[in-house]
Amino acid sequence: MKLFINVLSVVLFLPDNDVSRVDKEVSVSAMEGDSVTLYTGVQTNQQEDIKWYFNDTRIAQISGDLSDICTDVQCNEGTERFRDRLKLDHQTGSLTITNTRNTHSGLYELNIIIISSSDSGKIFNVTVKGVSAAKRDEVKRKSVKEGESVTLDPGVIKKTSDVMMWYFNDTLIAEITGDQSKICTDVQCKERIRDRLKLDHQTGSLIITNTRNTDSGEYKLQINIINSSFSITRVKRFSVSVVDVPDSGLSSGAVAGIVVGVLLVFAGVTAGVIYYRHHRTHEPVPQRDDM
Numbered sequence: 061m062k063l064f065i066n067v068l069s070v071v072l073f074l075p076d077n078d079v080s081r082v083d084k085e086v087s088v089s090a091m092e093g094d095s096v097t098l099y100t101g102v103q104t105n106q107q108e109d110i111k112w113y114f115n116d117t118r119i120a121q122i123s124g125d126l127s128d129i130c131t132d133v134q135c136n137e138g139t140e141r142f143r144d145r146l147k148l149d150h151q152t153g154s155l156t157i158t159n160t161r162n163t164h165s166g167l168y169e170l171n172i173i174i175i176s177s178s179d180s181g182k183i184f185n186v187t188v189k190g191v192s193a194a195k196r197d198e199v200k201r202k203s204v205k206e207g208e209s210v211t212l213d214p215g216v217i218k219k220t221s222d223v224m225m226w227y228f229n230d231t232l233i234a235e236i237t238g239d240q241s242k243i244c245t246d247v248q249c250k251e252r253i254r255d256r257l258k259l260d261h262q263t264g265s266l267i268i269t270n271t272r273n274t275d276s277g278e279y280k281l282q283i284n285i286i287n288s289s290f291s292i293t294r295v296k297r298f299s300v301s302v303v304d305v306p307d308s309g310l311s312s313g314a315v316a317g318i319v320v321g322v323l324l325v326f327a328g329v330t331a332g333v334i335y336y337r338h339h340r341t342h343e344p345v346p347q348r349d350d351m
Protein backbone atom coordinates (compact mmCIF):
# COMPACT_ATOMS: atom_id res chain seq x y z
CA MET A 61 0.00 0.00 0.00
CA LYS A 62 2.75 2.41 1.01
CA LEU A 63 4.76 1.60 -2.08
CA PHE A 64 1.67 2.02 -4.23
CA ILE A 65 1.02 5.47 -2.79
CA ASN A 66 4.60 6.47 -3.39
CA VAL A 67 4.49 5.33 -6.99
CA LEU A 68 1.15 7.05 -7.44
CA SER A 69 2.51 10.24 -5.95
CA VAL A 70 5.45 10.27 -8.33
CA VAL A 71 3.07 9.75 -11.25
CA LEU A 72 0.76 12.51 -10.07
CA PHE A 73 3.59 14.74 -9.03
CA LEU A 74 5.45 14.87 -12.31
CA PRO A 75 2.72 16.09 -14.67
CA ASP A 76 1.41 18.44 -11.98
CA ASN A 77 4.85 19.98 -11.86
CA ASP A 78 4.77 21.81 -15.13
CA VAL A 79 1.09 22.24 -15.90
CA SER A 80 0.04 24.42 -12.98
CA ARG A 81 3.44 25.59 -11.83
CA VAL A 82 2.97 29.20 -12.80
CA ASP A 83 -0.39 29.99 -11.24
CA LYS A 84 0.53 28.17 -8.04
CA GLU A 85 3.81 29.99 -7.54
CA VAL A 86 3.93 32.28 -4.54
CA SER A 87 6.67 34.90 -4.35
CA VAL A 88 8.13 35.45 -0.92
CA SER A 89 10.55 38.28 -0.35
CA ALA A 90 12.45 38.29 2.94
CA MET A 91 15.61 39.75 4.45
CA GLU A 92 18.48 37.87 6.07
CA GLY A 93 17.72 37.19 9.71
CA ASP A 94 13.96 36.89 9.12
CA SER A 95 12.04 33.72 9.87
CA VAL A 96 9.86 32.56 7.01
CA THR A 97 6.89 30.19 7.36
CA LEU A 98 5.41 28.55 4.28
CA TYR A 99 1.83 27.35 4.83
CA THR A 100 0.44 24.09 3.49
CA GLY A 101 -3.16 25.17 4.09
CA VAL A 102 -4.11 21.68 5.32
CA GLN A 103 -4.27 19.67 8.55
CA THR A 104 -2.21 16.48 8.70
CA ASN A 105 -4.86 14.64 10.72
CA GLN A 106 -6.63 14.03 7.42
CA GLN A 107 -4.07 11.30 6.67
CA GLU A 108 -1.91 13.28 4.34
CA ASP A 109 1.66 12.87 3.41
CA ILE A 110 3.46 16.17 3.05
CA LYS A 111 6.83 16.59 1.37
CA TRP A 112 8.93 19.71 1.00
CA TYR A 113 11.65 20.09 -1.63
CA PHE A 114 14.25 22.83 -1.89
CA ASN A 115 15.70 23.19 -5.38
CA ASP A 116 14.53 19.59 -6.02
CA THR A 117 16.15 18.09 -2.90
CA ARG A 118 13.76 16.71 -0.29
CA ILE A 119 14.23 18.73 2.92
CA ALA A 120 11.19 17.83 5.02
CA GLN A 121 8.47 15.26 5.23
CA ILE A 122 5.61 14.43 7.55
CA SER A 123 3.00 11.72 7.34
CA GLY A 124 -0.51 12.09 8.74
CA ASP A 125 0.05 9.52 11.49
CA LEU A 126 3.40 11.17 12.34
CA SER A 127 5.20 7.88 11.71
CA ASP A 128 7.45 9.41 9.13
CA ILE A 129 9.00 12.78 9.96
CA CYS A 130 12.31 14.11 8.77
CA THR A 131 13.95 17.46 8.22
CA ASP A 132 17.06 18.55 6.36
CA VAL A 133 19.94 16.13 6.90
CA GLN A 134 17.66 13.21 7.92
CA CYS A 135 15.71 13.56 4.67
CA ASN A 136 18.55 13.63 2.19
CA GLU A 137 21.43 11.46 3.34
CA GLY A 138 23.84 13.96 4.69
CA THR A 139 23.50 17.11 2.62
CA GLU A 140 22.97 19.52 5.42
CA ARG A 141 21.91 22.93 4.14
CA PHE A 142 19.88 24.43 6.91
CA ARG A 143 21.69 23.63 10.19
CA ASP A 144 18.79 23.35 12.68
CA ARG A 145 16.92 26.13 10.93
CA LEU A 146 13.99 24.02 9.73
CA LYS A 147 10.86 23.54 11.81
CA LEU A 148 7.91 21.47 10.71
CA ASP A 149 4.51 22.06 12.27
CA HIS A 150 3.15 18.63 13.22
CA GLN A 151 -0.45 19.76 12.87
CA THR A 152 -0.26 21.38 9.46
CA GLY A 153 3.05 20.36 7.94
CA SER A 154 3.88 24.05 7.44
CA LEU A 155 7.60 24.70 7.13
CA THR A 156 9.51 27.41 8.98
CA ILE A 157 13.04 28.48 8.09
CA THR A 158 14.41 30.45 11.01
CA ASN A 159 17.19 33.05 10.84
CA THR A 160 17.36 32.91 7.05
CA ARG A 161 20.43 33.53 4.93
CA ASN A 162 20.80 34.54 1.32
CA THR A 163 21.76 30.92 0.48
CA HIS A 164 18.23 29.81 1.39
CA SER A 165 16.84 31.65 -1.65
CA GLY A 166 15.34 29.31 -4.23
CA LEU A 167 12.28 27.26 -5.02
CA TYR A 168 10.47 25.44 -2.23
CA GLU A 169 8.12 22.88 -3.60
CA LEU A 170 5.30 21.46 -1.53
CA ASN A 171 3.76 18.15 -2.45
CA ILE A 172 0.69 16.99 -0.58
CA ILE A 173 -0.60 13.49 -1.11
CA ILE A 174 -4.17 13.16 0.02
CA ILE A 175 -5.45 9.61 0.23
CA SER A 176 -8.59 9.08 -1.88
CA SER A 177 -8.53 12.60 -3.20
CA SER A 178 -6.48 14.46 -5.77
CA ASP A 179 -2.97 15.62 -5.10
CA SER A 180 -2.09 19.20 -4.64
CA GLY A 181 0.99 21.26 -4.27
CA LYS A 182 2.43 24.72 -4.28
CA ILE A 183 5.65 26.38 -5.24
CA PHE A 184 7.17 29.12 -3.16
CA ASN A 185 9.81 31.23 -4.81
CA VAL A 186 11.68 32.53 -1.78
CA THR A 187 14.13 35.39 -2.17
CA VAL A 188 16.21 36.26 0.88
CA LYS A 189 17.92 39.60 0.48
CA GLY A 190 21.46 39.84 1.85
CA VAL A 191 22.00 42.09 4.85
CA SER A 192 25.36 42.85 6.50
CA ALA A 193 26.02 41.06 9.78
CA ALA A 194 26.31 44.44 11.53
CA LYS A 195 22.87 45.47 10.30
CA ARG A 196 21.34 42.07 11.12
CA ASP A 197 22.51 42.14 14.74
CA GLU A 198 21.99 45.86 15.18
CA VAL A 199 20.71 47.15 18.51
CA LYS A 200 19.56 50.77 18.34
CA ARG A 201 20.70 52.59 21.46
CA LYS A 202 18.68 55.38 22.99
CA SER A 203 19.66 57.49 25.92
CA VAL A 204 17.12 59.76 27.57
CA LYS A 205 16.99 61.97 30.64
CA GLU A 206 14.57 60.85 33.30
CA GLY A 207 11.22 62.57 32.78
CA GLU A 208 11.65 63.07 29.04
CA SER A 209 9.97 61.07 26.26
CA VAL A 210 11.64 58.55 24.01
CA THR A 211 10.40 57.23 20.65
CA LEU A 212 11.42 53.80 19.41
CA ASP A 213 10.92 53.93 15.66
CA PRO A 214 11.09 50.63 13.76
CA GLY A 215 12.01 52.47 10.54
CA VAL A 216 9.93 50.19 8.33
CA ILE A 217 7.04 50.74 5.96
CA LYS A 218 4.11 49.26 7.83
CA LYS A 219 1.24 47.53 6.08
CA THR A 220 -2.17 47.29 7.75
CA SER A 221 -1.97 43.48 7.66
CA ASP A 222 1.28 43.49 9.65
CA VAL A 223 1.16 42.57 13.31
CA MET A 224 3.60 44.39 15.57
CA MET A 225 4.49 43.25 19.05
CA TRP A 226 6.65 45.22 21.47
CA TYR A 227 8.45 43.42 24.29
CA PHE A 228 10.29 44.89 27.25
CA ASN A 229 12.76 42.52 28.85
CA ASP A 230 10.83 39.70 27.09
CA THR A 231 7.40 40.71 28.43
CA LEU A 232 4.80 41.69 25.83
CA ILE A 233 3.87 45.31 26.50
CA ALA A 234 2.09 46.46 23.34
CA GLU A 235 0.58 45.04 20.19
CA ILE A 236 -0.81 46.52 16.97
CA THR A 237 -3.05 44.37 14.76
CA GLY A 238 -4.59 46.27 11.88
CA ASP A 239 -6.16 49.36 13.41
CA GLN A 240 -6.56 47.69 16.80
CA SER A 241 -4.02 47.99 19.56
CA LYS A 242 -3.47 46.66 23.05
CA ILE A 243 -1.21 48.13 25.67
CA CYS A 244 -0.16 46.11 28.71
CA THR A 245 -2.20 42.97 29.20
CA ASP A 246 -0.48 41.86 32.41
CA VAL A 247 -0.97 43.48 35.79
CA GLN A 248 2.67 44.29 36.47
CA CYS A 249 2.97 46.13 33.16
CA LYS A 250 -0.29 48.03 33.81
CA GLU A 251 0.93 49.29 37.16
CA ARG A 252 4.39 50.15 36.00
CA ILE A 253 4.10 51.78 32.61
CA ARG A 254 0.63 51.70 31.05
CA ASP A 255 -0.29 55.37 31.36
CA ARG A 256 3.03 56.38 29.89
CA LEU A 257 3.01 54.23 26.73
CA LYS A 258 1.73 55.40 23.36
CA LEU A 259 1.69 53.72 19.97
CA ASP A 260 1.89 55.35 16.57
CA HIS A 261 -0.36 53.27 14.32
CA GLN A 262 1.14 54.73 11.14
CA THR A 263 4.75 53.80 11.85
CA GLY A 264 4.39 51.21 14.61
CA SER A 265 6.60 53.37 16.87
CA LEU A 266 6.49 52.97 20.62
CA ILE A 267 6.61 56.18 22.64
CA ILE A 268 7.45 56.13 26.33
CA THR A 269 6.54 59.41 27.97
CA ASN A 270 7.73 60.75 31.32
CA THR A 271 10.48 58.11 31.47
CA ARG A 272 11.65 56.60 34.72
CA ASN A 273 14.82 54.86 35.66
CA THR A 274 12.98 51.50 35.67
CA ASP A 275 12.23 51.87 31.95
CA SER A 276 15.89 51.16 31.15
CA GLY A 277 16.45 47.83 29.44
CA GLU A 278 16.00 45.89 26.23
CA TYR A 279 13.03 46.57 23.96
CA LYS A 280 12.27 44.15 21.16
CA LEU A 281 9.86 44.65 18.30
CA GLN A 282 8.56 41.58 16.50
CA ILE A 283 6.95 42.29 13.14
CA ASN A 284 4.79 39.58 11.60
CA ILE A 285 4.22 40.12 7.91
CA ILE A 286 1.17 38.01 7.15
CA ASN A 287 -0.01 36.58 3.86
CA SER A 288 -2.56 33.80 3.34
CA SER A 289 0.19 31.55 1.97
CA PHE A 290 3.15 32.49 4.15
CA SER A 291 4.34 34.70 6.99
CA ILE A 292 7.61 36.45 7.72
CA THR A 293 8.82 37.34 11.19
CA ARG A 294 11.33 40.15 11.60
CA VAL A 295 12.86 41.36 14.85
CA LYS A 296 14.26 44.81 15.73
CA ARG A 297 16.10 45.52 18.96
CA PHE A 298 16.47 48.67 21.01
CA SER A 299 18.38 49.39 24.17
CA VAL A 300 17.09 52.26 26.28
CA SER A 301 18.97 53.86 29.12
CA VAL A 302 17.22 56.44 31.22
CA VAL A 303 19.81 58.61 32.93
CA ASP A 304 19.26 60.31 36.25
CA VAL A 305 19.10 64.07 36.33
CA PRO A 306 21.73 64.96 38.96
CA ASP A 307 20.18 66.37 42.14
CA SER A 308 16.85 64.63 41.75
CA GLY A 309 15.11 67.19 44.02
CA LEU A 310 14.95 69.67 41.17
CA SER A 311 12.85 69.45 38.03
CA SER A 312 14.52 70.23 34.72
CA GLY A 313 12.60 73.55 34.67
CA ALA A 314 14.07 74.53 38.01
CA VAL A 315 17.54 73.54 36.82
CA ALA A 316 17.12 75.74 33.74
CA GLY A 317 15.96 78.63 35.95
CA ILE A 318 19.00 78.34 38.15
CA VAL A 319 21.33 78.23 35.15
CA VAL A 320 19.74 81.42 33.75
CA GLY A 321 19.99 83.06 37.18
CA VAL A 322 23.65 82.20 37.53
CA LEU A 323 24.33 83.53 34.01
CA LEU A 324 22.53 86.77 34.81
CA VAL A 325 24.52 87.25 38.02
CA PHE A 326 27.73 86.48 36.16
CA ALA A 327 26.78 88.96 33.40
CA GLY A 328 26.02 91.57 36.06
CA VAL A 329 29.34 91.08 37.81
CA THR A 330 31.22 91.20 34.50
CA ALA A 331 29.45 94.41 33.47
CA GLY A 332 30.25 95.92 36.87
CA VAL A 333 33.92 95.04 36.58
CA ILE A 334 34.13 96.49 33.05
CA TYR A 335 32.36 99.67 34.19
CA TYR A 336 34.65 99.98 37.17
CA ARG A 337 37.81 99.44 35.08
CA HIS A 338 36.57 101.85 32.44
CA HIS A 339 35.99 104.59 34.97
CA ARG A 340 39.24 103.90 36.77
CA THR A 341 41.29 104.49 33.61
CA HIS A 342 39.61 107.80 32.86
CA GLU A 343 39.41 109.30 36.31
CA PRO A 344 42.50 110.71 37.87
CA VAL A 345 43.98 108.13 40.13
CA PRO A 346 43.90 109.47 43.63
CA GLN A 347 47.39 110.09 44.93
CA ARG A 348 48.16 108.74 48.28
CA ASP A 349 50.94 110.25 50.28
CA ASP A 350 51.13 108.02 53.21
CA MET A 351 54.74 106.94 52.61
Ligand SMILES: *[C@@H]1O[C@H](CO)[C@@H](O)[C@H](O)[C@H]1NC(C)=O
Nearest residue numbers: 086087088221286287288289
Ligand atom coordinates in the same frame (compact mmCIF):
# COMPACT_ATOMS: atom_id res chain seq x y z
C1 LIG B 1 0.49 37.29 -0.70
O1 LIG B 1 1.65 37.39 -1.51
C2 LIG B 1 1.41 37.39 -2.91
C3 LIG B 1 2.72 37.50 -3.63
O2 LIG B 1 3.57 36.49 -3.26
C4 LIG B 1 0.53 38.56 -3.28
O3 LIG B 1 0.20 38.51 -4.64
C5 LIG B 1 -0.74 38.55 -2.44
O4 LIG B 1 -1.46 39.73 -2.69
C6 LIG B 1 -0.40 38.49 -0.97
N1 LIG B 1 -1.63 38.36 -0.19
C7 LIG B 1 -1.86 39.09 0.91
C8 LIG B 1 -3.13 38.81 1.62
O5 LIG B 1 -1.04 39.90 1.33
Ligand SMILES: *[C@@H]1O[C@H](CO)[C@@H](O)[C@H](O)[C@H]1NC(C)=O
Nearest residue numbers: 114115141163164165166167
Ligand atom coordinates in the same frame (compact mmCIF):
# COMPACT_ATOMS: atom_id res chain seq x y z
C1 LIG C 1 18.55 27.21 -5.61
O1 LIG C 1 18.06 27.68 -6.85
C2 LIG C 1 18.23 29.06 -7.09
C3 LIG C 1 17.60 29.40 -8.42
O2 LIG C 1 16.31 28.94 -8.50
C4 LIG C 1 19.71 29.39 -7.09
O3 LIG C 1 19.86 30.79 -7.25
C5 LIG C 1 20.34 28.96 -5.79
O4 LIG C 1 21.72 29.13 -5.84
C6 LIG C 1 20.04 27.49 -5.50
N1 LIG C 1 20.53 27.20 -4.18
C7 LIG C 1 21.10 26.06 -3.83
C8 LIG C 1 21.59 25.95 -2.43
O5 LIG C 1 21.20 25.13 -4.61
Ligand SMILES: *[C@@H]1O[C@H](CO)[C@@H](O)[C@H](O)[C@H]1NC(C)=O
Nearest residue numbers: 085087088166167185186187
Ligand atom coordinates in the same frame (compact mmCIF):
# COMPACT_ATOMS: atom_id res chain seq x y z
C1 LIG D 1 11.89 33.76 -8.42
O1 LIG D 1 11.84 35.14 -8.06
C2 LIG D 1 12.94 35.87 -8.54
C3 LIG D 1 12.86 37.26 -7.94
O2 LIG D 1 11.56 37.71 -7.82
C4 LIG D 1 12.93 35.87 -10.05
O3 LIG D 1 14.03 36.60 -10.53
C5 LIG D 1 13.01 34.44 -10.55
O4 LIG D 1 12.89 34.40 -11.96
C6 LIG D 1 11.92 33.59 -9.95
N1 LIG D 1 12.15 32.20 -10.29
C7 LIG D 1 11.21 31.42 -10.82
C8 LIG D 1 11.62 30.04 -11.15
O5 LIG D 1 10.06 31.79 -10.99
Ligand SMILES: *[C@@H]1O[C@H](CO)[C@@H](O)[C@H](O)[C@H]1NC(C)=O
Nearest residue numbers: 228229252274275276277278
Ligand atom coordinates in the same frame (compact mmCIF):
# COMPACT_ATOMS: atom_id res chain seq x y z
C1 LIG E 1 15.15 44.95 32.48
O1 LIG E 1 16.44 44.47 32.15
C2 LIG E 1 17.51 45.28 32.59
C3 LIG E 1 18.79 44.75 32.02
O2 LIG E 1 18.85 43.37 32.08
C4 LIG E 1 17.50 45.32 34.13
O3 LIG E 1 18.53 46.16 34.57
C5 LIG E 1 16.14 45.86 34.58
O4 LIG E 1 16.06 45.78 36.00
C6 LIG E 1 14.98 45.07 33.99
N1 LIG E 1 13.75 45.77 34.33
C7 LIG E 1 12.61 45.18 34.66
C8 LIG E 1 11.48 46.06 35.03
O5 LIG E 1 12.50 43.97 34.65
